[in-house]
Amino acid sequence: MTHFSALSLLRHALGGNKKWEEQWPNSEPKAEYDVIIVGAGGHGLGAAYYLAKEHGITDVAVIEKGWLGGGNTGRNTTIIRSNYLYDESARLYDHALDLWEGLSQELNYNVMFSQRGVMMLAHSVHDVQSFQRHVHANRLNDVDNRWLTKEEAKAYCPPLDISQTARYPVMGAALQKRAGTARHDAVAWGYARGAAARGVDIIQNCPVTAIRSDATGAVEGVETPRGFIKAKKVAVSAAGHTSVVMDSAGVRLPLESYPLQALVSEPVKPIFPCVVMSNTVHAYISQSDKGELVIGSGTDQYTSYSQRGGLPLIEHTVAAICEIFPIFNRMRMLRKWAGIVDVTPDRSAILGKTPVQGLYVNCGWGTGGFKATPGAAHTLAWTVAKDEPHPINAPFTLERFTTGRLIDEAAAAAVAH
Amino acid sequence: MLLIHCPYCDETLPEAEFAYAGEAHIVRPDNPADVSDEEWRDFLFIRNNLKGPHYERWRHIHGCGRFFNAVRNTVTDRFLTTYRAGERRPDPESLPEDGQ
Numbered sequence: 001m002t003h004f005s006a007l008s009l010l011r012h013a014l015g016g017n018k019k020w021e022e023q024w025p026n027s028e029p030k031a032e033y034d035v036i037i038v039g040a041g042g043h044g045l046g047a048a049y050y051l052a053k054e055h056g057i058t059d060v061a062v063i064e065k066g067w068l069g070g071g072n073t074g075r076n077t078t079i080i081r082s083n084y085l086y087d088e089s090a091r092l093y094d095h096a097l098d099l100w101e102g103l104s105q106e107l108n109y110n111v112m113f114s115q116r117g118v119m120m121l122a123h124s125v126h127d128v129q130s131f132q133r134h135v136h137a138n139r140l141n142d143v144d145n146r147w148l149t150k151e152e153a154k155a156y157c158p159p160l161d162i163s164q165t166a167r168y169p170v171m172g173a174a175l176q177k178r179a180g181t182a183r184h185d186a187v188a189w190g191y192a193r194g195a196a197a198r199g200v201d202i203i204q205n206c207p208v209t210a211i212r213s214d215a216t217g218a219v220e221g222v223e224t225p226r227g228f229i230k231a232k233k234v235a236v237s238a239a240g241h242t243s244v245v246m247d248s249a250g251v252r253l254p255l256e257s258y259p260l261q262a263l264v265s266e267p268v269k270p271i272f273p274c275v276v277m278s279n280t281v282h283a284y285i286s287q288s289d290k291g292e293l294v295i296g297s298g299t300d301q302y303t304s305y306s307q308r309g310g311l312p313l314i315e316h317t318v319a320a321i322c323e324i325f326p327i328f329n330r331m332r333m334l335r336k337w338a339g340i341v342d343v344t345p346d347r348s349a350i351l352g353k354t355p356v357q358g359l360y361v362n363c364g365w366g367t368g369g370f371k372a373t374p375g376a377a378h379t380l381a382w383t384v385a386k387d388e389p390h391p392i393n394a395p396f397t398l399e400r401f402t403t404g405r406l407i408d409e410a411a412a413a414a415v416a417h
Numbered sequence: 418m419l420l421i422h423c424p425y426c427d428e429t430l431p432e433a434e435f436a437y438a439g440e441a442h443i444v445r446p447d448n449p450a451d452v453s454d455e456e457w458r459d460f461l462f463i464r465n466n467l468k469g470p471h472y473e474r475w476r477h478i479h480g481c482g483r484f485f486n487a488v489r490n491t492v493t494d495r496f497l498t499t500y501r502a503g504e505r506r507p508d509p510e511s512l513p514e515d516g517q
């Protein structure tokens with residue numbers, strides 16, 4: 001594996017960039033693996049990477065129905081933050097944030113992690129109370145988050161309209177300065193490269209059509225159009241398609257899959273210094289390093305696998321953005337797209353063992369799992385390697401829907417996150 | 418935008434008039450105190466979430482205000498049929514082919 005450095009970039013540049021080698025091979029499946037991971041998103045690739053690096057398990061295949069990173073990893077608006085209300089979530093997302101801070105060095109691959117701060121706008125008395133509660137809870141958990149007056153918010157993000165006459169008046173904001181964005185594709189590519197260098201097979205264009213288990217109820221392997229592939233352990237990390245894959249193993253999940261849309265504007269010079277989220281009006285915005293405004297919205301109201309979503313939602317989101325940032329009124333939008341997100345009743349993930357021996361699941365990240373990528377991957381690898389929960393992912397069981405011990409971020413935020 | 422047929426108003430109208438209300442034909446246990454935790458979980462949380470014809474509830478919030486049921490293909494988002502609440506769940510075989 002080439003080591004990337006300023007020197008290697010310079011050397012290749014002088015050679016006309018003609019001699020870059022392939023960063024990971026497109027593997028053909030073997031007959032059998034110790035571990036198969038279904039889904040080559042950031043979570044699945046990351047889990048393969050940590051299995052190899054931290055647990056010495058390298059006989060691993062990551063099997064992907066399309067191309068790696070082509071799911072929600074490559075479709076999301078890349079907001080990274082950890083200021084969740086409950087202790088369990090704060091620990092998990094803050095663990096991820098700790099890993100984000102060192103990820104480019106860890107992978108020797110620039111994931112362009114930028115801690116430009118994420119500001120959440122409060123538009124109503126309810127918002128103010130709820131965000132201040134979050135700030136206090138976060139501080140008790142040693143999670144960075146602070147309260148800003150509307151003037152402070154404006155100083156942090158000058159395009160913001162804080163006038164009294166605004167359609168959505170700003171009453172203040174919560175700011176996590178440690179939060180920010182990262183380059184989504186680079187996360188998938190960096191983990192893929194690191195995993196492949198340690199012997200992991202990455203198999204693309206190969207849908208897993210069923211999971212097979214033996215008479216004792218232990219997992220046996222996966223069916224694919226390229227034949228049956230045996231495995232001692234299987235971990236499913238298939239985001240919006242998890243219900244379908246897990247159904248074939250007889251495991252029914254508390255998931256519903258919705259389209260979630262995003263769009264980008266034409267690129268412009270740097271104008272937007274941070275990330276702003278407005279949960280009340282369902283609009284999220286930041287500026288990519290290429291200069292595009294990256295805008296996200298809430299999910300469509302109906303479940304779907306169409307990966308399209310409806311225009312009314314985009315209209316609503318763009319209208320909200322124009323009200324909050326009148327300066328963007330005449331920006332032209334370039335592209336819009338959707339991903340299929342897997343939503344749980346309490347809006348918290350499911351990460352751990354399943355009733356099938358040797359079968360693990362990582363799902364339910366819904367509208368907000370990009371930020372969790374390194375943390376989810378890291379603790380999933382632990383769980384797969386040791387066949388037991390990691391202290392950080394332990395509360396995120398499937399059993400909580402039977403026991404009632406929910407991690408109710410849904411009630412805490414009352415919106416997509 | 419989806420176009421949805423309200424079986425009460427007998428009109429096909431834009432999605433903006435309607436609210437999605439989740440999977441249909443999930444029956445609340447008659448006596449919740451009698452069911453096991455697993456059954457209660459299934460009732461509250463477990464959903465089919467399937468790819469294909471999906472039986473679901475909608476409500477005509479900006480029209481007659483009533484709940485009704487629909488079968489929609491979740492891959493194409495096309496409605497195969499809509500019918501009134503309380504009517505029998507149509508057989509999958511009786512539904513029109515998607516794409517018509």
Ligand SMILES: Cc1cc2nc3c(=O)[nH]c(=O)nc-3n(C[C@H](O)[C@H](O)[C@H](O)COP(=O)(O)OP(=O)(O)OC[C@H]3O[C@@H](n4cnc5c(N)ncnc54)[C@H](O)[C@@H]3O)c2cc1C
Nearest residue numbers: 039041042043065071072073076077079208339369370371
């Ligand atoms: C528009 C949008 C905006 C978002 N914005 C944010 C945000 O700002 N911040 C944030 O934290 N999160 C955000 N999210 C959510 C985030 O993208 C996801 O939670 C996260 O990327 C999930 O990662 P993953 O690796 O689990 O899933 P994915 O990247 O979706 O990977 C799953 C993979 O499994 C593959 N797969 C599915 N079925 C099969 C099968 N049968 N066989 C083989 N492979 C299969 C898929 O092709 C896919 O590549 C957003 C999502 C969307 C759609």
Ligand SMILES: [Zn+2]
Nearest residue numbers: 423426477481
């Ligand atoms: Zn009606």
